[in-house]
Amino acid sequence: MGDGELLDSLARCVAAEGQSPERPATADQLAAAERDIGFALPSLLRAVLTRVGNGGFGPGYSLLGTGGGATDDRDETADRWYLSRRRLGPDDGGWEWPERLYPLCHWGCAIYSCVDCSRPELPVMRFDPNQYSGEGSYQQCLGPEGYTLREWLASWAGGVNLWGYA
Template identity: 40%
Template sequence: MSQKTIQRVFARAQSDQTRTDQSDISPSSIRSKLTENELSESKRKLGFEPPALYVTLMQTVGNGGFGPGYGLMGLVGGATDDMGKTSVELYKDFSQFDSDDPAWKWPYGLLPVCHWGCAIYSCIDSTNDGAPIKTWDPNEWEEGTSPELAIRSTEISLAQWLETWSDGTNIWEKMFPSS
């Protein structure tokens, strides 16, 4: 992602009206920038390295509270979803074994970073160098099946996703064209 795109994301995030796609419904504020200690703790808790671009945004713009949907969730100490969970906390919750549902196995490195409402999340595949965005929609999942059946690829990278958002494009319409 170019420095120009980071600047455009930063500029859009500075306005109360454009900080998130849902600013009119749920105003948000940008969290303090991610510290080195918070980053180290995040890596330790996750067990993997979050994508460099996501970390750069958290360190230069703020630790969440801006971006598509209801805004990017932060790493440790950052912005949360509507249930009060950061990306790290939600990943840890999703990754827990469920003895009542042995088919449940959250994909390693699939970091939920953006809440859209109705428990739908955009996630970054941290295991792939391109950091592709995937959509978790539990409304398409049935208990007793793998969550991977309700995870769809958007076929765009985190960089492309953020460039699209910084241009003012409605990403929800791209994710769910018939909605």
Template identity: 40%
Template sequence: MTDDEVVEAMRVVARVGTLPPPATQEAVAAAEEAIGFALPPLLRRLYVEVANGGFGPNEGILGVSGGAAQGNFADIADLYQDGPDPSGRIPAGLVLIYDWGCTIWSLVDFRDPAGVMWVNYEGECWPQGVDLAEWLTSTLAGTLTVERLLESHSCGT
């Protein structure tokens, strides 16, 4: 799917569900400042044109300030309040966006405009082999599962 198609597909999801309203440009800018990297263009569009998080797998991804929260985390910048992962296991620019539970997280690489997706499991971090558009498309298709995330590591991708 193109970025435009992903945005439109998420708009359909937003109309059906109870997603938060879109984020303000100020909230996005504040998240970028806290994280130290610009959001990938597709993620920025989704936040300001569709909803401030809440879309994606299950209960949806974290938003920026004022958007969808997940567990103990208010938004994507909340995880960066003390800077990048102090253990050094998660490189700066990889942003935790969705908690699958059981110490499994999906992350977006803010260093790459395509928003390459990564997995963090029990402190180990590896690329998933898809970008944000493909990740969200898999979510819509129902093919994105925890098992597939963990397979991406064992298959060496």
């Protein structure tokens, strides 16, 4: 499935589910977010944000937007959430949020699906801080969902329950 077909499939799913995505992101909003986070978003994610909507649709509590798009329950867009996690200080257990691990979807209870933009296949990872044992690194709270970004989006559009990942 090409990008155009996937975007059409996402738009049909959004309509069928009665979701109301945020107004599509503008080129200026994306450029500002990318400048702030220090890297370019994957072209597929850019296309989703500019053609389907700037978040506010999808599984869980929705995809996060960028710039003036959809926020999580802490009122943070994906770019703001990423930056706030990257700025954790030395009193935060010595663990840094992984570079280019960009939040994609908010599931509630501080759980997020994130896309690893540092890898060409763009795997989706789950961050669940509720798994933290109180010892060691928060790395234990990250796990693969078993999908690439393209597969994750296509699976949701195809009716797959992404909450119950492998």
